[in-house]
Amino acid sequence: MPKVVSRSAVSSSTDGKWISSAKPTASAAAALRVYYCICGEFILVIEKSLAALPRRRTDGAYIIRCRENETGKAVVFKLNASTSAAPVLVKRSGAYERQYRFSCPRCNLLVGYQSTPLPVKSGPYLYILKGALTHAQGQIPKDAFEGLEESNTTA
Numbered sequence: 512m513p514k515v516v517s518r519s520a521v522s523s524s525t526d527g528k529w530i531s532s533a534k535p536t537a538s539a540a541a542a543l544r545v546y547y548c549i550c551g552e553f554i555l556v557i558e559k560s561l562a563a564l565p566r567r568r569t570d571g572a573y574i575i576r577c578r579e580n581e582t583g584k585a586v587v588f589k590l591n592a593s594t595s596a597a598p599v600l601v602k603r604s605g606a607y608e609r610q611y612r613f614s615c616p617r618c619n620l621l622v623g624y625q626s627t628p629l630p631v632k633s634g635p636y637l638y639i640l641k642g643a644l645t646h647a648q649g650q651i652p653k654d655a656f657e658g659l660e661e662s663n664t665t666a
Contacts, residue, residue: 546644548615549651554622554644557588561639561646569603571657572623572638580635590631592622599624 546555557575564573564586579585592613601608610624613631622643627634642655 544646546646547648548618548620548622550615550618551649552615552617554591554615555588557586559586567638571641575637575639577632577637578635592616594629
């Protein structure tokens, strides 16, 4: 007796109304964007493009809203990154900022941070560093070397 390799079933409407009257759900209509580290490791799945997110004035990082508040809704995302339990203090215009950093699990490249202790999404915002992620696997993002020319000419 021959082996059955696979089975499939096709379902369709015979009157044609089912296809035209079906409306996509909100979750089906929302396109998820996938972002990768420069090494090719999957890092972020998010409902919006990074280019559509607001940027931070201090370092140009993308701001992802983790919690809903009066100014807007929370952004739906999944972050695949290694975390550091110890915060890093960064000097910012006369003050210090505490950063709990996220890095690529494969190559340990710094990809983002948040200002509150772990777990991820525990604070109001999460920041993705400019130039750390790309939408095409294995390609370097356009803004990865932004500002590097100015620092090399002044050194």
